[in-house]
Amino acid sequence: xxxxxxxxxxxxxxxxxxxxxxxxxxxxxxxxxxxxxxxxxxxxxxxxxxxxxxxxxxxxxxxxxxxxxxxxxxxxxxxxxxxxxx
Numbered sequence: 327x328x329x330x331x332x333x334x335x336x337x338x339x340x341x342x343x344x345x346x347x348x349x350x351x352x353x354x355x356x357x358x359x360x361x362x363x364x365x366x367x368x369x370x371x372x373x374x375x376x377x378x379x380x381x382x383x384x385x386x387x388x389x390x391x392x393x394x395x396x397x398x399x400x401x402x403x404x405x406x407x408x409x410x411x412x
Contacts, residue, residue: 329392336388343381351377 348354352363353374360369 329394329396332388332392333385336385340381340384343384344378347377347380348374353377 348360353360353369354363360374361367362369
C-alpha cells in the first residue's frame with residue numbers, strides 16, 4: 327500500500343467499523359432504511375446517527391501519516407549507514 331492509498335483505506339476502515347457496529351446492534355439496511363432484525367421495524371435515524379458517531383473521525387487518526395516522506399527518498403541516507411566505518 328502506498329501513502330496515496332492510505333487515505334482511501336482509512337475512510338474504508340471507518341465505514342466498515344460503522345457497518346459492523348450497526349450489524350452488531352441487529353440493524354440491517356433494507357431499501358435504504360435501517361430496520362431491526364428483531365421485529366422488522368424501521369430504526370429511527372437518531373439511533374443510527376448515535377451508533378455511527380462512535381466511529382466518526384476514525385479516518386482522521388491516519389492523517390499524521392499522510393505527509394511522511396516517501397521511503398524511497400531515504401535510500402541515499404540509509405546507504406551512508408551501510409558503509410563500514412574506518
